[in-house]
Amino acid sequence: MAKATLADLVAFQTVAAHRSFRQAADALGQSRSALSHAMRGLEAQLGARLLNRTTRSVAPTELGQRLLERIGPLLRELDDALAQVSQAQGRVRGTLRINTSESAARLLLQQVVPRFLAAHPDVELDLVADGRLVDVVEQGFDAGIRLGESLPQDMVGVPIGGPLRFIAVASPGYLVDRAPPALPEDLRQHRCIRQRLPSGKRYRWEFMQHGQEVAVDVPGALTLDNVPLMVEAALRGLGIAYVPETAAQAELDAGRLVRVLDDWCPPVPGLFLYFPANRHMPAPLRAFVDLLGAAQPGPA
Known part of the structure; x- marks a missing residue:
């Protein structure tokens, strides 16, 4: 019986990470049908079902x-070893x-x-902009990006830009x-205009003044899961939106939006690239971190 190949395992990890055959096939540069056939072949070779498939999504089984x-760790170590050899060649x-x-990816793309x-x-x-707060190690990522106040304690964080403000407009x-x-x-x-988080929960708006923190589960007939759409809804007079200041700055400057509760909206720690502190850093990640460090403003 044929044995599972390295390509099969990489393909399986990619499908599991993307939760989609179409997205995984695009990432691997092959057709969806070929990828699906390869996964069924892998399951047949191992004698175990690795993926639960529906018409809308795919997810690993318990065995998967x-x-x-x-x-995951084995494939990362292999990538690290190959990267070290390449790095030695300059x-x-x-x-x-x-x-x-999505918003952080847009910032990086600029x-x-x-x-x-x-x-x-x-x-x-490979930027995966799905917005979910995932375990980057378990899901096969080298790093993740999220707000500084949400960083896992066992991760190293590198700032991307400065503090952020979320404002009501x-x-x-x-x-x-x-x-x-x-x-x-x-x-x-x-x-x-309420916000639906990637987890499915509605976001409670968070405010602070003089050390007093207040979280409000605001009322509203409209819930959105996309910041630009929330700004658009506010522009159309559908209600008050709570968004990153940068997302609404152009409309504020033009007078099409105004701030409310501005003194309850202090800056918060901005975006951070984060990665495990207890494993070897792959050469591409080291290069990315070095570039971010060079882009940060120095002391005044």
Whole structure:
């Protein structure tokens, strides 16, 4: 009986990471039918079902998850070994997989990604912008990106840019017949544009003033899971939105949106690239971290 190949295991890990045959096939550069056939062949060789398939998604079975946990470190060590050999020849090679959100990916694409790819043309950068807060090690990522206040304690964090502000905004038209909220609790008397997190939960708006923290489960008839759409909804007078200041800055500058509860919206730690502290850093990740460090402003 044929044995599972390295390509089979890499393909299985990719399918499990993307939770989609289509996305995994795109990442691997092969057809969806060929990838599906390879996975069925792998399951037949091992005599075990590794993936649960539905018409909408795919996810590892319990046995599949156990296999992922065993092969993940082995595949990463193999990538590291190959990258070290390439690095010894004066070039950085390999694949760098980063789990992030759409907004963070957009930020990287503005400056960091073009510079990185230009400096390291032999590196394949795989940005997975699904927004889920995943275990980057378990899911086969080299690093992840999330807000500094949410970093796992056992991870090393490298800042990307400076602090962020989340602000409440509304259109002047929405406020024509309504008094702006003076306190976060006043939002309960307003229409708010609520946010659905990738986990499926609705986000509770968080405010702080003079050390006092307040979280409000705001009311509203509209819930969205996309920041640009939330800004658009606020522009159309559908209610108050709570978004990153950078996402609404152009509309604020033009006077199409105004701030409310501004003194309850202090800066918070911004985005961080994070990765495990207790494992060897692959050469592509080291190069990416070095570039981020060079891009940070120095002390005044």
